[in-house]
Amino acid sequence: MRLFAPGPRETPLDAPQNTTLRVGEDRPIRLDSGLDLGPVTVAYQTVGRLNADRSNAILICHALTGDHYVAGINPVTGKPGWWDALVGPGRVLDTNRFFVVCANVLGGCLGTTGPRDINPATGKPWGLHFPVITIGDMVTVQARLLDALGIEQVFCVIGGSMGGMQVLEWAASYPERVFTAVPIAASYRHSAQNIAFHEVGRQAIMADPDWRGGDYHEHGVIPQRGLAVARMTAHITYLSETALHRKFGRRLQDREAVTYGFDADFQVESYLRHQGSTFVDRFDANSYLYITRAMDYFDLATEYGGTLANAFRATPTRFCIISFSSDWLFPTVESRAIVHALNSVAANVSFVEVESDKGHDAFLLDEPEFHETLRGFLDGAARHRGLPPTAEGAR
Amino acid sequence: MIVPPAGAGARVGEPVSTGNGDLRFDLRIIADMVRPGARLLDVGCGDGALLQHLAQTKAVDGRGIELSMAGVRAAVRRGVSVIQGNADTDLADYPAGAFDYAILSQTLQAMQQPRTVLEQLLRVADHAIVSFPNFGYWKARWHLVTRGRMPVTAGLPEEWWATPNIHFCTIKDFVVLARHMDIRIEHGVALNEDGSVHRLSATGPWANLLSAQAVFLLTRVAPPGAVGA
Structure with a gap:
């Protein structure tokens, strides 16, 4: 030292x-x-x-x-x-x-x-x-x-x-x-598998009513939910089963038992929701559509x-x-x-x-x-x- | 201590250099056979010590194939160009005549298809340099005769069922195969157990009994009618 x-x-x-x-x-x-x-x-x-x-x-x-x-x-x-x-x-x-x-x-x-x-x-x-x-x-x-x-x-x-x-x-x-x-x-x-994952992400964005056919800026909104889901899906593909298991296992998020509801009971759910919501703050939904498309076309x-x-x-x-x-x-x-x-x-x-x-x-x-x-x-x-x-x- | 010597026993993926950067004896013999500035492929290059040595001392444009990931990582860290791959299958990727030399040091005996690998070496390169432990060495014969079992030594510590070396041969076996495949032996060096050069000719009548390992410089026999050879 x-x-x-x-x-x-x-x-x-x-x-x-x-x-x-x-x-x-x-x-x-x-x-x-x-x-x-x-x-x-x-x-x-x-x-x-x-x-x-x-x-x-x-x-x-x-x-x-x-x-x-x-x-x-x-x-x-x-x-x-x-x-x-x-x-x-x-x-x-x-x-x-x-x-x-x-x-x-x-x-x-x-x-x-x-x-x-x-x-x-x-x-x-x-x-x-x-x-x-x-x-x-x-x-x-x-x-x-x-x-x-x-x-x-x-x-x-x-x-x-x-x-x-x-x-x-x-x-x-x-x-x-x-x-x-x-x-x-x-x-x-x-x-094909990667194009498939990208398509799921794009469909999530375009299915969000706030996407407005891509003109959301003009309407003063952003398709937050769609973009977050796109990010959540993609994020899973960036990790491995082993890494996910090591990081989260089946551990629960701030609770002793499951709640019999659809809250983020599991730490892995909470983590993905966090990934989704922070992504929305820094990334544009239409950019996500265009750049994923560019990757799909690459051969x-x-x-x-x-x-x-x-x-x-x-x-x-x-x-x-x-x-x-x-x-x-x-x-x-x-x-x-x-x-x-x-x-x-x-x-x-x-x-x-x-x-x-x-x-x-x-x-x-x-x-x-x-x-x-x-x-x-x-x-x-x-x-x-x-x-x-x-x-x-x-x- | 019985046959083959420690140097000859190096297995695929094992470091081929000592801590102070010295080259294994048989690799020095090989290095001496290579002319400066050549394009060269080292098949089963281990940690890339020979490639690095040849790049530094002879400005050789070298590439390597190595089966073990540990060997590949060590070689790339040395700054030599090495890919993880299998000589039995991956040599087929290279175009004919891509290299001046293809080297196979202490690896022939670990190949699934030694004959096919030899053919591939002389397809991708004008010359092949092949070194291998000689199972015709008198100590190997003595071991087999007296004990009736495959030799297990410090250099070749694995039992017959665990060794990656699956196709041992004698010098005589190799010379016969070369003749059969229309391969010309341009130069042969017989080595002692410690890797030092034996004064016997590698292709002479006594090397098969008295030398522990051998290094051969090979080329294709020119097709009939070819000029110059």
């Missing part, structure tokens, strides 16, 4: 910076649907400093209900950012060494253009008039952001779940711009003529695929399919299944083995890229 250890050296310059930028003003974003959208506002966070030759950037792609507040304190919730344990000085994504960028996705509700924003054509919120977007469209917007930041090639694109889908899309669409790609707890296509194999390997032919990117043993939403077999495809084109790939009973959410939690594996991979790749242990010539 070091009694007089120096505190974290977080000068204001090293602290996470939250800002926005407009892209597509000169040239709109051509969406996969064929529609044009622009200009688009992108809300993003940066941590650390870009080095002189702009080679030390790490792009983090967030998950379905994530945001760009990866490190430091999330100003919306007042809690630490969703990957604060991994991003910072001396941490796995070492901001003394790397320049970390994370952008809120297209269609989101935390600063990047989405269905809650004003449609310039009507002066009213987009609602369901917002164009349907895809994972590819999210990546297109991120690419425009990197263009604006003057970053030609990122050292790493990394993300879990839907973030991992974006990572794969990045590697397929811009192989020369991605030195390493780390899709975590992800898949190259959304499975990298189909994008490349039905053969996943075609997406990675002659790729120069180094891949590290990570899955978790108890993840039943994006199970290891899906990661293994990506590995098979990469092997078939002799790509440079590492693959690790981390033993964990925490389910899909393990990528957000304290999993030392996951963190150490990631640290080793990034270290090795940084050596190959010739990145020194601290950002040199940082501006």
Whole structure:
């Protein structure tokens, strides 16, 4: 134990910076649907400093209900950012060494253009008039952001779940711009079971009378109950039976016996209701519809003529695929399919299944083995890229 | 102490390096056979010590396959590219000629289909480097003759019903199989129990009796009419 250890050296310059930028003003974003959208506002966070030759950037792609507040304190919730344990000085994504960028996705509700924003054509919120977007469209917007930041090639694109889908899309669409790609707890296509769960969530939102055909903002209401049920359903899929049982078992909530009613008798019910109600405060229902749809549409194999390997032919990117043993939403077999495809084109790939009973959410939690594996991979790749242990010539 | 030696007994997934970073003897022999800058696949790469060594000393572009998750995690932490997989099934994924070398060190005897794996090694790579414990070694023969039982040693501690090593062979068996499969042995090194190099030729008449393990550099016999070979 070091009694007089120096505190974290977080000068204001090293602290996470939250800002926005407009892209597509000169040239709109051509969406996969064929529609044009622009200009688009992108809300993003940066941590650390870009080095002189702009080679030390790490792009983090967030998950379905994530945001760009990866490190430091999330100003919306007042809690630490969703990957604060991994991003910072001396941490796995070492901001003394790397320049970390994370952008809120297209269609989101935390600063990047989405269905809650004003449609310039009507002066009213987009609602369901917002164009349907895809994972590819999210990546297109991120690419425009990197263009604006003057970053030609990122050292790493990394993300879990839907973030991992974006990572794969990045590697397929811009192989020369991605030195390493780390899709975590992800898949190259959304499975029928996952589409089914998303559909339940969407139907819950749309069945709420307060949804008002998507125009709830104009009526001064939000479909709280529908969105909460969507979140409750989804949350179950992020855990595992083992994790749920360990956390709650059949324990009762603040009572000695069941009440023979429909109150939240069980702790697990109380927990899910809490998850649902807090989610409503921070997330937009229409964004939830659009982003789940984008995930449903994702199928990298189909994008490349039905053969996943075609997406990675002659790729120069180094891949590290990570899955978790108890993840039943994006199970290891899906990661293994990506590995098979990469092997078939002799790509440079590492693959690790981390033993964990925490389910899909393990990528957000304290999993030392996951963190150490990631640290080793990034270290090795940084050596190959010739990145020194601290950002040199940082501006 | 009976056969095979500790080095030869390393099982799939076991660390192949000591704490101070020294390479196992047979891995040093293998490393010497690889030319700098080559593309290489290490099948059953354990904790990736050989891959790391080759990357650092010979700028080799290396990949690994390892069955045990513990081995894979250790290797990825070292910064080498390794996937969790099974050589019996996963070699088929790689395109032909993807590598200059495919290495199978002390793993052949743990394969379900050693012959198929050998075919695959020489499909995905121009050269294969294969090392294995020699069950023709005189101490193995002596053990079998005097005790009438399969050898159980410090290096191979499992009883016959528990060992992952299911297809032991002698050097002579291996040479016969190579000939049968039109595989050319470019180079062979016979090793002692401690892994040091035996002065006998690995393919000569005495190595099968006197050496505890062997390392072979293999390539395909050129098809008839091919120029250069």
